[in-house]
Amino acid sequence: xxxxxxxxxxxxxxxxxxxxxxxxxxxxxxxxxxxxxxxxxxxxxxxxxxxxxxxxxxxxxxxxxxxxxxxxxxxxxxxxxxxxxxxxxxxxxxxxxxxxxxxxxxxxxxxxxxxxxxxxxxxxxxxxxxxxxxxxxxxxxxxxxxxxxxxxxxxxxxxxxxxxxxxxxxxxxxxxxxxxxxxxxxxxxxxxx
Amino acid sequence: xxxxxxxxxxxxxxxxxxxxxxxxxxxxxxxxxxxxxxxxxxxxxxxxxxxxxxxxxxxxxxxxxxxxxxxxxxxxxxxxxxxxxxxxxxxxxxxxxxxxxxxxxxxxxxxxxxxxxxxxxxxxxxxxxxxxxxxxxxxxxxxxxxxxxxxxxxxxxxxxxxxxxxxxxxxxxxxxxxxxxxxxxxxxxxxxxxxxxxxxxxxxxxxxxxxxxxxxxxxxxxxxxxxxxxxxxxxxxxxxxxxxxxxxxxxxxxxxxxxxxxxxxxxxxxxxxxxxxxxxxxxxxxxxxxxxxxxxxxxxxxxxxxxxxxxxxxxxxxxxxxxxxxxxxxxxxxxxxxxxxxxxxxxxxxxxxxxxxxxxxxxxxxxxxxxxxxxxxxxxxxxxxxxxxxxxxxxxxxxxxxxxxxxxxxxxxxxxxxxxxxxxxxxxxxxxxxxxxxxxxxxxxxxxxxxxxxxxxxxxxxxxxxxxxxxxxxxxxxxxxxxxxxxxxxxxxxxxxxxxxxxxxxxxxxxxxxxxxxxxxxxxxxxxxxxxxxxxxxxxxxxxxxxxxxxxxxxxxxxxxxxxxxxxxxxxxxxxxxxxxxxxxxxxxxxxxxxxxxx
Numbered sequence: 001x002x003x004x005x006x007x008x009x010x011x012x013x014x015x016x017x018x019x020x021x022x023x024x025x026x027x028x029x030x031x032x033x034x035x036x037x038x039x040x041x042x043x044x045x046x047x048x049x050x051x052x053x054x055x056x057x058x059x060x061x062x063x064x065x066x067x068x069x070x071x072x073x074x075x076x077x078x079x080x081x082x083x084x085x086x087x088x089x090x091x092x093x094x095x096x097x098x099x100x101x102x103x104x105x106x107x108x109x110x111x112x113x114x115x116x117x118x119x120x121x122x123x124x125x126x127x128x129x130x131x132x133x134x135x136x137x138x139x140x141x142x143x144x145x146x147x148x149x150x151x152x153x154x155x156x157x158x159x160x161x162x163x164x165x166x167x168x169x170x171x172x173x174x175x176x177x178x179x180x181x182x183x184x185x186x187x188x189x190x191x192x193x
Numbered sequence: 194x195x196x197x198x199x200x201x202x203x204x205x206x207x208x209x210x211x212x213x214x215x216x217x218x219x220x221x222x223x224x225x226x227x228x229x230x231x232x233x234x235x236x237x238x239x240x241x242x243x244x245x246x247x248x249x250x251x252x253x254x255x256x257x258x259x260x261x262x263x264x265x266x267x268x269x270x271x272x273x274x275x276x277x278x279x280x281x282x283x284x285x286x287x288x289x290x291x292x293x294x295x296x297x298x299x300x301x302x303x304x305x306x307x308x309x310x311x312x313x314x315x316x317x318x319x320x321x322x323x324x325x326x327x328x329x330x331x332x333x334x335x336x337x338x339x340x341x342x343x344x345x346x347x348x349x350x351x352x353x354x355x356x357x358x359x360x361x362x363x364x365x366x367x368x369x370x371x372x373x374x375x376x377x378x379x380x381x382x383x384x385x386x387x388x389x390x391x392x393x394x395x396x397x398x399x400x401x402x403x404x405x406x407x408x409x410x411x412x413x414x415x416x417x418x419x420x421x422x423x424x425x426x427x428x429x430x431x432x433x434x435x436x437x438x439x440x441x442x443x444x445x446x447x448x449x450x451x452x453x454x455x456x457x458x459x460x461x462x463x464x465x466x467x468x469x470x471x472x473x474x475x476x477x478x479x480x481x482x483x484x485x486x487x488x489x490x491x492x493x494x495x496x497x498x499x500x501x502x503x504x505x506x507x508x509x510x511x512x513x514x515x516x517x518x519x520x521x522x523x524x525x526x527x528x529x530x531x532x533x534x535x536x537x538x539x540x541x542x543x544x545x546x547x548x549x550x551x552x553x554x555x556x557x558x559x560x561x562x563x564x565x566x567x568x569x570x571x572x573x574x575x576x577x578x579x580x581x582x583x584x585x586x587x588x589x590x591x592x593x594x595x596x597x598x599x600x601x602x603x604x605x606x607x608x609x610x611x612x613x614x615x616x617x618x619x620x621x622x623x624x625x626x627x628x629x630x631x632x633x634x635x636x637x638x639x640x641x642x643x644x645x646x647x648x649x650x651x652x653x654x655x656x657x658x659x660x661x662x663x664x665x666x667x668x669x670x671x672x673x674x675x676x677x678x679x680x681x682x683x684x685x686x687x688x689x690x691x692x693x694x695x696x697x698x699x700x701x702x703x704x705x706x707x708x709x710x711x712x713x714x715x716x717x718x719x720x721x722x723x724x725x726x727x728x729x730x731x732x733x734x735x736x737x738x739x740x741x742x743x744x745x746x747x748x749x750x751x752x753x754x755x756x757x758x759x760x761x762x763x764x765x766x767x768x769x770x771x772x773x774x775x776x777x778x779x780x781x782x783x784x785x786x787x788x789x790x791x792x
Contacts, residue, residue, distance in 0.1 A: 011545060021361065024197055028363050034197065036361040046753055047547040061433035062360035065441070065516040067534040078542045085536050102543035105747045105757045109543045117540055140767050 003056025004158050005064050009083040010075030011100045012046050015144035018171075019073065020051040022148065025167040026159045027055035037062035046103065048079055055158075071156050073147055075130075076100040077114035084121065092124035092156040096147055098131045126154040133186050142183035149184035161185065196366045200328035200357040204295060205230030206366055207335035212373035214262035214290065215240045217250035219627060220656035221269030222304040223358040224297035228267045229659070232668045236370070241668040243659050246597070246627040247272035251279040254292065259384055261375035263291040263339055270298045270309050271596065275628070277314070283348055284318045285394030286386050290375060291339035292348040297358050300478040300513040304355075306577070306596060308511060310479035311352045315456040319398040321405050322350045322456045325357055325414075326432045329364040334414060334453070336371070341408070345401040354478060356430040356513075402457040410461035414453035417466045421446035423527075424466055426483050427476040428452045431514050435476050438520035445527060458486040467491070467498055474526060475502035478514050501526055549582045551754035552730070552770035554721035555648050557695035559583045559590040560750060560774070562617060562646065565705040571615035572607055576600035576629075578621040579655045580648050587751045591619070598628025605632070605641040615709060616643045622678060623653035623661040630685060636714040637686025644708045645687070645716040647678055650723040658726065682716045689715035696721050698777040724770050731787050732769035733776055735762055739783035746775045746784065 006023060010016040017038050024034035038051040052064045066085045074080025074095040087093065095118060099111030118125055133146035148164055151157045161184055168180050198206070205227045208216070216239060218228040232241045240257075244250035247268040254264040268276065273296045280294065296314070299305040315322035323338050325331035331353055342349040383390065409415060419439075425447060427435045432451045439447060450466040452459070455477075467473065467490070475484035484502035491498050501507045501522075508514075508522050524531045549556050559580075562573070575581055575591030576599065584591035593603050604618040620629045625647050636643055653659040660666040665675035682690045689711040693701040701719070708715040732754075740762055747755045747762065754768035755775065764775075764784070776784040 012547070021197070024361065024363075028195065028197055034361075034363055037356060037359060046550070047545050059362070060436040061430055061516065062356060062362065063515065065437065067536075081539055082542050084539065085534075101756050101758070102545050103548050103751060103753050104543065105744055107543055113540060114542070121537055 003054065003058075004071075005069050006053040006071045006073065007064060007069045007083050007086045008051040008053065008073045008075075009079040010049055011079060012049050014049070014075045014100070015141065016049050016051045016075060019144040019148055020053045022145075022164060022167050022171060023053050023157070023159070024055065025171055026163045029163065029166060032056055033059050035059045035062040048082065050083060071151065073151055075143065075147065077111035077118070078109060081114045081117055084118075087122070090124070091122075092126070092154070093118060093122050094126045094128055094147060094151040094154055094156060096130040096143065097127050124156065126150065126156070133183055136187055137179055137183050139179065142180055145180045145183040146186065149186045153186065194366055195363055197361055197363050198328060198332075198366065199226060199359060199361045200331055200353060201226035201359070202230045203328040203332035203364060204335050204351070204353065206234065207332040208265050208293070208339075209234060209236065209239065210367070210370050211291075211336035211339045212263050212371040213239060213265050213339070214373060214375055215254060215257040215264045216267065217242050217244045217253045217264070218267030219244055219247045219250055219272055220623075220653050220659040221272050221297070222656055223299060223355040224267050224269045224272075224295065225656045225659065226358070227295055228668070229657075231265075243661065243668055245662055247276035248279055251276040251283070251294070255279065255283050255288070257375070258288040258290040258292045260378040261290045263373045265293045265295060267295045268297075269305065270296055270311050271305060271307055272296070273311055273314055274309070275597065280314075280320075280348060281318050282386055284320050284398060285391050286384060287346045287394065287397070288342065288348055289346070290373065291342040293335065293338045293342060293351050294348055295351045295353070298352055298354045298479060300354055303513070306594075308479055310482065311350060312455045312482045313480055315350045315352075316482070319402055320348055320350050321409070322352055322454065324352050324429050324453055324455055326429050326451060326453065328357060328360055328362045330414060330453070331357055332364055332366070341405065345405060347398065347401060354429055406457035406459055407461065409454040409457065409459035412454055412459065415451060415459055415462050417448060417450045419448050421448050422469065422471045424448040424450055424470045424473045425476055425523075426450045426452055426463075426466070426473050426487060428455060428483055429478060431476040431478055431519060434514055434516045434519040437516045438523055441516070441520050441532075442523060442527070442529065452483055455482050455486070458490075460490055463487060463490050464494065467496060470498055472499040472501060472526070474507070474523065475500065476508065476514070476519055476522075477502075546585060547582060548585060548751060548753055549579065550724045551752050551768045552724035552727065552772035553579070554650060554695050554719065554724065554772065555580045555583060556588065556750060556752065557698070557701070557721070557772065557774045558619075558646065558648055558719040559588045560778070561695060561698060561701050562705055563588065563590055565702055565709065566615055569615055570613065571617060572604070572611070574600040574604040574607070574616065574618045576618075576620045576624050578624055580619055580621055583619065585751065587748055597624055598632055601629050601632035601643070601645055602635060604643040605636050605639065608641050608643055612642075617646055618643055619646045619648055621654075622647060622649040622651065622663050623659070625678060626662045626676065630681070633682065633685045633687060640713055642712065643714055645682070645714070647682075647716065647718045649678055649718050649720040651720075652723050652726065654723045654725065658723065678718050682718075687714055687716045689713075690718065691716075692718045692720055694721050695719040696772050696774060698774070724772065727770050730771035732766050732771050733764055733773060733784050734766075734787045735764055736783045736785050737761075739781050741781050741783070743780065745780055746778065749778060750775060
């Protein structure tokens with residue numbers, strides 16, 4: 001592998017930062033180098049959050065240049081479209097279908113036009129129902145992990161579910177591991193706690 | 194051992210390994226995690242404190258260094274302005290134990306009020322500056338900074354930027370520590386600054402600057418790679434962008450020089466990379482520090498070399514750089530076309546400006562003051578913190594914001610010119626202790642009728658919930674006496690001080706009206722914990738039978754948990770943290786607390 005670049009976008013509070021750190025840990029476990037960078041600070045309070053992840057043999061800066069992401073993981077539709085310039089030609093997208101409403105009482109935003117735009121523009125597109133997985137897990141806090149699982153199942157990540165489970169065991173507090181392992185496995189084992 | 198670390202964590206662990214004995218600082222993005230990481234990994238023999246402000250941190254560290262301790266002071270770039278008085282004099286007085294000032298710059302700016310370049314502080318203070326280009330480099334370089342400081346007995350500035358501080362990378366971490374046992378303070382007239390001592394100090398600085406420039410010319414992190422008649426002189430993260438840009442452009446014949454120590458400028462190193470060069474392009478974020486130095490070198494040595502950079506208009510003078518910035522400038526100078534990236538036109542997307550969190554008590558404070566002033570001329574001076582977000586509609590309650598603590602004093606100046614207008618100064622609890630005390634004394638002494646509103650959420654919220662003098666917690670894990678904000682205000686000469694819970698609207702409104710009626714400077718302490726810290730709560734709910742859909746709640750409060758979809762007002766049950774502000778202002782009485790079974 002010469003390298004794998006990923007952009008993870010969402011709205012402050014959705015858990016994008018942990019998602020990129022988890023992928024970085026999985027990459028390091030494979031013997032690759034990894035780097036991440038994200039928006040931290042005032043923008044976190046309800047604003048757009050863009051996380052950059054680079055894995056591979058040679059990494060210089062932690063930020064992706066435009067048009068270089070192999071994968072774009074979007075936690076909601078509009079932010080995914082906003083980050084589209086980072087995606088390389090032929091790159092893949094996993095997008096969570098549920099929109100996060102902006103604070104604007106008159107907003108007509110519903111996410112459907114953005115998902116339509118992505119369908120037009122991107123061949124390798126997987127529209128995920130992260131919220132269904134969250135419902136099965138009983139908490140919205142596992143959306144980040146649920147979407148990583150969907151990205152693996154869509155065949156867009158150079159990691160297996162087991163790779164990510166190992167990374168979670170290294171990084172998460174013990175009490176959160178069971179619920180996140182359930183989330184990363186998606187809806188396929190919804191009866192197993 | 195290989196570890197995945199944030200740049201700030203790497204700096205902290207590097208400093209622990211370098212035998213740091215004392216670390217002090219004041220929180221500020223992007224620097225805060227450095228001190229927190231030292232505290233979290235404290236082997237037990239390092240004294241760590243969040244100081245009341247950066248000046249206090251610098252001076253505490255100075256005392257410890259006089260006694261032979263290795264010290265590190267952490268802050269963001271604007272914090273160095275606060276601590277500048279101490280640092281500039283300390284440069285003259287000198288130090289004993291290694292003294293490293295870690296000051297994080299913020300190109301963009303991403304979370305700051307200026308794009309000031311702390312390398313220029315190094316030039317101004319005549320102190321050496323280290324400028325790491327990656328977390329791994331920062332991890333190793335911090336020890337060099339301590340050694341250089343001790344070698345020349347002067348403070349050293351270590352200047353990472355946001356993309357070093359907040360980038361995470363895998364690096365090899367070992368736990369091998371150098372230990373430094375402080376010798377203790379030895380009385381000597383050199384520790385007392387006097388004009389004569391200052392003159393000697395100035396001579397010493399001038400002399401060691403030349404020696405350090407020579408040392409830096411041989412410093413391993415100042416490096417040259419590649420060959421060509423064109424040279425890039427790059428620093429910090431811009432150096433990494435240059436490496437990527439050269440890849441992107443197919444590795445043209447270009448020499449790339451990295452300057453890790455911009456001041457005192459390593460002239461001999463520069464002369465070596467300027468050999469056989471026709472032109473040099475300076476790639477550095479913020480100010481043209483290296484560019485001006487190279488212009489001097491070229492002039493001094495009569496070199497026929499063109500120097501490109503910000504001063505020639507080839508690179509932007511403000512904002513963060515990127516691979517795109519660097520490659521566009523390079524391609525332009527080389528006269529080559531960049532590979533075009535065809536991008537479709539993106540549709541219009543919803544804006545997401547940052548907002549106060551759901552249940553943030555500042556929202557209630559702003560709303561109530563606004564209502565209390567309805568129909569009167571009033572100016573609302575703000576300050577630095579989460580509550581700067583009170584400027585956004587619909588609250589629109591921050592008319593000025595300058596720098597830490599300035600709200601209280603700017604309000605006084607406004608009052609002297611517009612005495613018929615009401616003047617409120619909003620300040621957070623941590624900011625009050627950091628920079629609000631002097632301004633408060635000034636208002637009391639000069640009998641200026643302003644209303645100081647201390648937004649007391651019992652934490653330093655914006656930078657990640659650090660403790661401060663009012664919280665009663667220290668970074669050594671001890672509980673200290675909380676410094677009472679109300680007693681402090683009385684002691685500083687404010688004769689009307691009231692404490693209110695802003696989420697109790699009626700009582701708070703009455704208190705605000707009393708403060709407005711008070712003839713001289715008065716203060717209100719709006720006390721309610723930061724919403725992020727609230728773990729147990731019961732959300733509010735709309736009673737759809739009573740809700741008229743008027744959207745008064747949304748239009749007045751701007752709470753992110755309140756939304757209107759298809760004309761129906763709803764409260765997002767995942768976001769609402771049950772502050773109950775909306776239940777108190779709904780004209781229809783349609784917002785209710787959800788009654789849980791336990792209740």
